[in-house]
Amino acid sequence: MTSERPLTKDMKPGGEALSLREYERVGGYHSVHKALRMDPKNVTDLVTKSGLRGRGGAGFPTGSKWSFVPIGPDAPRPKYLIANADEMEPGTFKDRYLLEGNPHQLLEGMMIGARAIEAEVAYVFLRAEYVLAGKRVAQAIAEAYSAGYLGHRIFGSELNLELYLHVSAGRYMCGEETGLLNALEGKRANPRTKPPYPQVSGLFGKPTIVQNVETLANLPHILNNGADWFKSLSRTADAGTKLYGASGKVKRPGLWELPMGTTMRELLEEHSGGMQDGLKFRGVLPGGASTDFLTEQHLDVKMDFTETQKAGSRLGTGTMIVLDDQTCPVGMVWNLEDFFAQESCGWCTPCWSGLRWAERILGAFERGEGNETDLEKLTWITSFCAPGHTFCALAPGAAEPLQSALKYFREDFLRHIHEKRCPWR
């Protein structure tokens, strides 16, 4: 079965970026003309109808997010649109591909988003380690300015759009929507209280939309081909294609644009080529470090936002991390919790205190010093870190792999206790 791959079909085999001219040759920047002729509200309505949901991890409906932004002559100005290119969720490597391979597609998506919310200023918020992506995005921005697609009176219209690249200086928290806003304002990337939501009071107190790279990259195609086409790309109720990936000890780790709702089995067996020889599949974090483990019983889950959630996890970023039988699940969760404890910004107690506590207990397990009370403590910590106890989603995300490991790999935790060592070391 061949399926459409709107996001990646024009990518060059060697992965070089498309220049502005090359991008236009494959239909690029056509959709902005269309968006500029439309009423902003109609652009939002079209995106709402398409069913596009945010690809950064949370899956919030994009059109609905935009609909909260004040529109019209009385709206506060300037309004901001930000591309979240701070890809730092462990196990996630999808936005890098879009940024390096087709930066103009992202810029065009940003122009459409800016049109919909009447934003005058846009930023690409990029993590510092993406050096090549940074060069290519900067080059694309320069090309777009010299073509008159950015700046004053873009495409000869009456609209202005300034677009800047901001290269960050590290920290996972910068990918969190309100942490990102603080980082762009030159502050520590602590989260902000909501409400007010960024759509009303965001960057510098002005209405702001923050959108993941993959989400924005979908917009030109939705504008060009319509909402029904976008829905038809998917195998399930959640619309579009998805950049899926797999890492870990599979035969062919990689990244693939496939219909939304592709099953985990197909991703694992067909696209990843199955497990490396001699290894057995034990489980998977379906969408990055902050998603619950799924196991063999879930192989036929259609990997979209709705179905993955029904299975007890989240689609997250759609890039799977595969656990094999020769890797210790307790050691893996120890690594994850160490990451989350380190990246906690220190703002909320359950997060800064609870996650380091969990990490230390897991370390004790790996040294053969864990006991059954520790198992209860770990469960207890995950309940403290549940949604609603912290300002942002870092701690709830950190709780997901831990709580599901306690559920699916309990026997392995017990082996650490009984054998007084890590059986894998």
Add this chain to the structure above:
Amino acid sequence: MLTPEERQEIEAELPRYPQKQAVCIDAMKIVQRHRGWVSDESIRDIAELLGMSADDLDGVATFYNLIHRKPVGRHVILLCNSVSCWIMGYERLHQRLCKRLGVQFGETTSDERFTLLPIVCLGTCDHAPALMIGNDLHVDVTPDSMDQVLENYR
């Protein structure tokens, strides 16, 4: 004191933001690009230029792991220790690096050639394990291939 060049580069960032403080991270990175790190003196100079207190700026500086508040070696090694690299052999790389360079994370070799730092997921997990040296990304690294790679950084 900031050099005229540093000052000029920092001031060129100002029109991109409506408030001066928003430039502070860029400013520290500019200084770091020229000097390798950001000293207390540079913190005071940048803070003054941007109308911030030095304490406020240091609070920002210490939040971001890629702002170096201590001198670093000629080449900074960022070794990914996140989950996919951990599964694919990070620990062997870490052991080999520490042994070969004679340093732990956060330390600089006595000849000031390398500083070794951990880094979160580098977003190249299908080619794990990975590390960066300076601005260069190295993927599918093995302990042996890493030895060879290091030779290219004098």
